[in-house]
Amino acid sequence: MGKKQNTEEEDGAARSKSKLSKAQILTIGVTIVVVFIGAGLTVLVREWYSPDLRYTVNPYYRLSNSVVASCYVKNFGHDPANEVRIDLAFSSQILDIQITPQSIGSIAEGGIGKNNAVVTVPVLVPRDDLTIFVSTETEQTDPFVKHIASKEVLGRTGAPTEWWAFMITALAGISFGIVTYRIIRKLRVALR
Numbered sequence: 001m002g003k004k005q006n007t008e009e010e011d012g013a014a015r016s017k018s019k020l021s022k023a024q025i026l027t028i029g030v031t032i033v034v035v036f037i038g039a040g041l042t043v044l045v046r047e048w049y050s051p052d053l054r055y056t057v058n059p060y061y062r063l064s065n066s067v068v069a070s071c072y073v074k075n076f077g078h079d080p081a082n083e084v085r086i087d088l089a090f091s092s093q094i095l096d097i098q099i100t101p102q103s104i105g106s107i108a109e110g111g112i113g114k115n116n117a118v119v120t121v122p123v124l125v126p127r128d129d130l131t132i133f134v135s136t137e138t139e140q141t142d143p144f145v146k147h148i149a150s151k152e153v154l155g156r157t158g159a160p161t162e163w164w165a166f167m168i169t170a171l172a173g174i175s176f177g178i179v180t181y182r183i184i185r186k187l188r189v190a191l192r
Helices: 002-016 022-048 162-192
Strands: 053-061 068-077 081-089 094-100 106-110 118-123 129-136 145-149
Touching: 053 081, 053 145, 068 081, 081 129, 094 106, 094 118, 129 162
Parallel strands: none
Antiparallel strands: 053 068, 068 129, 081 118, 081 145, 094 129, 106 118
């Protein structure tokens, strides 16, 4: 009888310190991986099928009695950017303003004789671009591009992130996670 009680006590202690079975660990691991893959694919699809407005402000070009500023805007995304609005503001009057190609955009507000201009583009399709040239009397130190946005996204500076950069980052993160897990596992075994 004494042996039977010890066995029940040991079973109770074992249950209180129970570890996950291999099937449970596998289930948890697969669930976590599926969640991360699903979230990653959702982000990639959303990024892939959306407009990506990027702009570059070029250095001033000096003429004999004025300076010319220019702004290059391009849709790097895979979906059209609708109702694009580009707000420009200068410290001196605008002497001339040109949009290249002319068929893409128009000046909705401000312009020649004013200190600001608003350029609108009904649709900027993927890989399409435009350049705005503005002639003013003097250079200004603060940025003249105040705001670029479409109905879907805000304009940003810098080059877009390519798909391969996402993949390299994801693979590096997964590799780091695996290596860290193995190191921690070996340390636990060594410290027992």
